[in-house]
Amino acid sequence: MRLTPAIALLSVAAGAAAQEPASRETLQYALIVTRHGVRSPTWTLERLNQYSAEPWPDFGVPPGHLTPHGRRLMTILGTFYREYLGGRGLLTDRECAASAAYFRADADQRTRETAAALAETMRPGCKSEIHARAQGSPDALFDPIEAGTVKADLALSRAAVLGKTGPSLDSLVTAHRPAFDRLQGILNGGGKAKRSLFDEPSVLTGSGDGIALTGPLRLASTFSENLLLEYVNGIEDRQLGWGRLNATNLLEILSLHTAYADLMRRTPQLARARGSNLMTAIVRSIEQAAVGKPVQGAIGPAVCQVLVISGHDTNLSNLSGLLGLSWIAPSHQPDDIPPGGALLFSLWRQARSGRYLVRLQFVAQTLEQMRRAVPLTVANPPAIAEVFIPGCSSAAQGWPCEWSRFRRMVESALE
Numbered sequence: 001m002r003l004t005p006a007i008a009l010l011s012v013a014a015g016a017a018a019q020e021p022a023s024r025e026t027l028q029y030a031l032i033v034t035r036h037g038v039r040s041p042t043w044t045l046e047r048l049n050q051y052s053a054e055p056w057p058d059f060g061v062p063p064g065h066l067t068p069h070g071r072r073l074m075t076i077l078g079t080f081y082r083e084y085l086g087g088r089g090l091l092t093d094r095e096c097a098a099s100a101a102y103f104r105a106d107a108d109q110r111t112r113e114t115a116a117a118l119a120e121t122m123r124p125g126c127k128s129e130i131h132a133r134a135q136g137s138p139d140a141l142f143d144p145i146e147a148g149t150v151k152a153d154l155a156l157s158r159a160a161v162l163g164k165t166g167p168s169l170d171s172l173v174t175a176h177r178p179a180f181d182r183l184q185g186i187l188n189g190g191g192k193a194k195r196s197l198f199d200e201p202s203v204l205t206g207s208g209d210g211i212a213l214t215g216p217l218r219l220a221s222t223f224s225e226n227l228l229l230e231y232v233n234g235i236e237d238r239q240l241g242w243g244r245l246n247a248t249n250l251l252e253i254l255s256l257h258t259a260y261a262d263l264m265r266r267t268p269q270l271a272r273a274r275g276s277n278l279m280t281a282i283v284r285s286i287e288q289a290a291v292g293k294p295v296q297g298a299i300g301p302a303v304c305q306v307l308v309i310s311g312h313d314t315n316l317s318n319l320s321g322l323l324g325l326s327w328i329a330p331s332h333q334p335d336d337i338p339p340g341g342a343l344l345f346s347l348w349r350q351a352r353s354g355r356y357l358v359r360l361q362f363v364a365q366t367l368e369q370m371r372r373a374v375p376l377t378v379a380n381p382p383a384i385a386e387v388f389i390p391g392c393s394s395a396a397q398g399w400p401c402e403w404s405r406f407r408r409m410v411e412s413a414l415e
Contacts (some may be wrong), residue, residue, distance in 0.1 A: 029346070041064075100305050317335075
């Protein structure tokens with residue numbers, strides 16, 4: 001089933017986060033699928049330095065780990081979620097009941113610590129267990145291909161990617177040449193790195209881990225993301241991109257990251273293979289909250305009010321590709337998922353009819369909120385986009401989707 005994306009409209013005026021559906025509806029359940037917070041680059045400094053004329057900064061933590069600043073930002077988001085959801089009747093229990101919130105994380109340090117940071121401020125003073133596999137253990141919820149529970153169809157995956165790019169993968173570079181040149185200028189300055197973004201040809205490869213793209217766009221995605229991490233980790237201005245990075249050219253080069261994500265994570269064939277397990281768990285968890293009794297495949301207990309799933313930007317891109325979702329958030333590229341960015345599914349009950357409605361929002365701190373660690377409240381919120389769900393949402397406030405229709409639409413998308 002092919003789903004047509006729809007762009008979400010966004011309000012960032014003061015107090016916009018306090019807007020909610022009419023009082024005849026009550027919030028029953030919230031499910032947050034979040035990307036981990038700000039991390040260090042996953043490559044070693046030795047490897048990074050091959051592509052820049054000057055050495056990269058040391059983030060002070062092992063490759064791929066949540067940074068102290070990144071952890072602080074997640075506690076800020078947790079404080080906001082507590083106020084935002086608390087004002088709608090959730091997370092108000094002061095007795096630390098284990099049923100109030102459930103935290104599920106991928107096995108990596110950055111995802112576990114992200115969940116822990118959110119738990120600290122979403123449930124202050126309470127001890128919250130972070131449910132995750134042992135570090136280093138593949139988790140089928142977050143990557144069923146790596147875990148070996150799903151086998152990617154390499155032929156169909158390749159055809160789907162080439163359906164977007166055409167047979168010449170070099171078109172990927174041509175289409176984004178100005179952004180490539182800007183990134184090369186930041187990496188090299190007046191010098192020349194040992195290696196270039198263009199040393200590797202654009203090639204689609206297939207293996208047991210699915211289909212992969214090598215070459216300039218993949219490298220550019222990595223390096224533009226790493227420069228983003230410098231910015232949102234609060235590195236001093238004179239050190240940002242060796243003095244050559246600012247908010248304006250950062251947004252320009254991040255178009256390379258979103259182009260790669262759109263191609264390799266949001267293309268429906270690829271998104272379905274990697275994202276179906278997570279999407280199934282999401283819809284079953286919402287169903288469990290609606291019926292009030294255990295549902296096989298749901299995450300957390302039936303009486304849970306809030307479920308937090310801490311994963312990766314890949315996971316959120318897969319979900320958006322599956323459902324044809326799209327959003328715009330200030331200071332970010334369209335459909336981008338910055339550190340701490342999240343999809344917030346909420347389940348509402350109509351008082352008169354007893355019917356359940358599903359709404360969807362995208363929540364993310366702006367670049368400056370992350371860089372400066374700005375405290376967040378309902379009066380001073382992060383960016384919140386109301387997300388239209390193609391094939392399901394109505395035109396009412398918040399683009400609600402009738403629950404049974406949402407479930408049928410998801411099941412159809414997963415086929």
